[in-house]
Amino acid sequence: MYTVNVYNESDRKEEGYYEQLGITPDTSTYYAYYTCGILGSCLIQDVWDKAVSEEEKMFPKQQNDSAKLSPAFGFTLNTDNVKTEVTAITNVENQFKYGLIYGELDPEVYIPQFIEALEGAGINHVIAEAQTQLDAWAAAK
Numbered sequence: 001m002y003t004v005n006v007y008n009e010s011d012r013k014e015e016g017y018y019e020q021l022g023i024t025p026d027t028s029t030y031y032a033y034y035t036c037g038i039l040g041s042c043l044i045q046d047v048w049d050k051a052v053s054e055e056e057k058m059f060p061k062q063q064n065d066s067a068k069l070s071p072a073f074g075f076t077l078n079t080d081n082v083k084t085e086v087t088a089i090t091n092v093e094n095q096f097k098y099g100l101i102y103g104e105l106d107p108e109v110y111i112p113q114f115i116e117a118l119e120g121a122g123i124n125h126v127i128a129e130a131q132t133q134l135d136a137w138a139a140a141k
Helices: 006-011 054-066 079-101 107-121 123-140
Strands: none
Touching (some): 079 123, 107 123
16 A cells, blocks of 8 residues: 655645644645635635745635626526527537546547537527527616
8 A cells, every 4th residue: 555645746845845834634624725616615714824824825815805796797597498409518518528628539639529519519509599698687787
C-alpha cells in the first residue's frame, strides 16, 4: 500500500510544507480552498488558519461584494417549447463530452463534428427560443 501527499502535489509547495504547519489528512477540515465550486461556498467553510493569509481569506468575500449582476440574473428558460431539442442536445453532449474533456478525441476532428451534431439536434432553435423568452422577460421587468 502507498500514500500520495495530495497537499504537496496540488499546491506545489515544498515537501513537508503542510506537515510543518501541523496539517495532515487526519487534522484538516478543508482540502480545497480555491475550488469553491467543488466543495461548496468558501465563504462559509473552514480554512487553514496557518496556511491562508488574512488577505486570502477575505478575497472571495471582496469579489462577491464587488461583483456586478448580469442583466439576465433571475431569468429562467422555460423549455416546454423545446423539450425534444433539449433531449437531442443532451444526447449529443453525452456522445462527445467526456472524450473531448479527457483528451481521448482529437479536438481538431471532433469539435466540428460536435458543433454539427448540436446544430442537427436543434441548438439554434433552443437559442432562438431562449432569446425570445429573455427579451420578453427583460421588457416586463
